[in-house]
Structures are given as structure tokens and as C-alpha cells.
Amino acid sequence: MKVLVIGASRGIGLEFVKQYRAEGHEVTATARDEAALQTLKALGAKALPLELLDAKSCAGLAWQLDGLQFDTIWLNAGVFGTDVAAPSAPTQAEFDLVMHTNVLGPMRVLPALTDCLAQNAKLALLSSRMGSMALRTSPNAWLYRASKAAANSLLKDAAIAFGGRASCVAFHPGWVKTDMGGSSADLSPAEAVASMRAVLARVGPQDNGAFLNFDGKLLPW
Numbered sequence: 001m002k003v004l005v006i007g008a009s010r011g012i013g014l015e016f017v018k019q020y021r022a023e024g025h026e027v028t029a030t031a032r033d034e035a036a037l038q039t040l041k042a043l044g045a046k047a048l049p050l051e052l053l054d055a056k057s058c059a060g061l062a063w064q065l066d067g068l069q070f071d072t073i074w075l076n077a078g079v080f081g082t083d084v085a086a087p088s089a090p091t092q093a094e095f096d097l098v099m100h101t102n103v104l105g106p107m108r109v110l111p112a113l114t115d116c117l118a119q120n121a122k123l124a125l126l127s128s129r130m131g132s133m134a135l136r137t138s139p140n141a142w143l144y145r146a147s148k149a150a151a152n153s154l155l156k157d158a159a160i161a162f163g164g165r166a167s168c169v170a171f172h173p174g175w176v177k178t179d180m181g182g183s184s185a186d187l188s189p190a191e192a193v194a195s196m197r198a199v200l201a202r203v204g205p206q207d208n209g210a211f212l213n214f215d216g217k218l219l220p221w
């Protein structure tokens with residue numbers, strides 16, 4: 001199987017690379033610094049530089065992927081940003097970092113994937129249940145929540161645009177022990193990634209446009 005992981009320097013993204021490589025799959029993965037690119041190469045992945053905040057870097061992704069076809073794509077890169085609770089205004093810089101990474105980033109990457117979808121490909125966006133409107137009970141981190149709600153909207157549009165060629169889903173990975181999730185989180189990256197990989201392996205056209213928990217349960221938007 002041919003796998004692409006966008007944002008694979010650490011945390012959940014790096015764990016995807018490790019698990020797919022351990023099973024001998026052909027993995028292409030992106031990172032934005034040289035040390036991380038070397039780590040990915042050492043794992044046997046094809047490592048591509050990608051900085052989501054840089055339009056030129058994102059534009060370069062299309063030609064770096066030229067001619068490649070992927071069965072499985074994980075759009076993983078994301079930031080939590082400053083934990084501003086409603087109704088406190090984020091600064092312009094706080095807003096730009098989170099929205100540019102979590103929303104503009106996928107909007108720049110998805111076009112580059114148009115010609116890279118193998119027959120019946122599966123494309124998964126790492127969202128968060130914090131982006132769900134239906135599950136909303138807290139006003140904390142409203143900037144991150146807004147960015148993941150917007151990312152969910154992108155996933156729905158991608159599901160329509162790519163439907164018939166690929167099955168596109170959004171995932172909540174669980175609360176995962178990474179730099180973002182912190183050490184008190186519920187799941188190790190290994191547990192979360194193993195579960196999401198197994199769920200995505202079962203995803204088909206009937207699931208196109210779904211929002212899934214890491215264990216496969218359907219989440220409300």
C-alpha cells in the first residue's frame with residue numbers, strides 16, 4: 001500500500017509512519033525541518049519538505065508528488081495555539097497561526113492531492129471532537145475549536161469533490177499523549193494510530209464525508 005502522511009515530524013504523524021513502515025508499506029511523509037526529514041528517511045520513508053504557512057512550499061508539493069498515487073492519505077499537521085476561552089479575543093498573530101495552519105494549510109494541500117488519488121483511495125483529516133458543534137459544552141480554546149470546525153467543513157467539501165474516486169473522512173484521534181495532548185492524555189500515539197489505521201482500512205464509499213472517533217464510532221458535526 002502507498003501511504004502519504006502530511007505533518008510527520010512527531011506525535012501522531014510520526015507514529016503513522018512508524019506503523020506503516022513496520023508493515024512494509026511504501027510511505028511518503030512531510031516535515032518542515034532537516035532533522036525531522038532525516039528521521040523519516042531513516043525509517044525508510046520518502047521525506048518531503050513542507051511548511052504549511054508558506055504558500056511557495058505548499059505550491060511545491062504538487063510537483064514533488066507529480067506522478068505518485070496514494071491509497072491512503074493522512075492530513076495530520078495541526079496546531080492547538082493559545083488556549084483563549086470565549087469571549088476573549090485572540091491576537092492577530094494567535095489567530096493567524098491557528099487558522100493558517102489548520103484551515104489554510106489543508107486548503108493548500110488538498111488541491112495538490114487531486115491527481116494523486118489511487119483508485120478507491122482513502123483520505124483522512126485529523127480533526128478533533130473539539131471542532132464538533134453538536135458536542136460543544138465548553139467555551140475553552142475557541143480559536144482551536146473554530147479552526148477544527150472549519151477543517152471539518154473542508155473535509156465535507158473534499159468528500160464531494162473527490163467522491164467516486166476516494167473516501168474522505170475526518171477523525172478525532174482521541175486524547176493522545178503528544179506535545180499537543182500532554183502527558184495526562186488517555187491514549188499513547190501507538191494506541192490511537194493503531195486504532196485509526198484499522199478503522200480507515202474498513203472505510204469505504206459508504207463512509208465518504210463521515211466524522212469518526214478513533215475507535216470508529218460516528219461523531220456528530
Ligand SMILES: NC(=O)c1ccc[n+]([C@@H]2O[C@H](COP(=O)([O-])OP(=O)(O)OC[C@H]3O[C@@H](n4cnc5c(N)ncnc54)[C@H](OP(=O)(O)O)[C@@H]3O)[C@@H](O)[C@H]2O)c1
Binds near residue numbers: 008050051
Ligand atoms: N493529541 C491530541 O490529543 C489530539 C486531539 C485531537 C486532535 N488532534 C489533532 O491531531 C493532529 C496531530 O496532533 P499531535 O498531537 O500529533 O500534535 P503535535 O505533537 O503537536 O504535532 C503536530 C504536527 O503538525 C506539524 N505542523 C504544525 N504546524 C505545521 C506547519 N505550519 N507546517 C507543517 N507541519 C506543521 C508539526 O510539525 P513540527 O514538528 O515541524 O512543528 C507536527 O508534525 C493535529 O491536527 C491535532 O489537532 C490531536
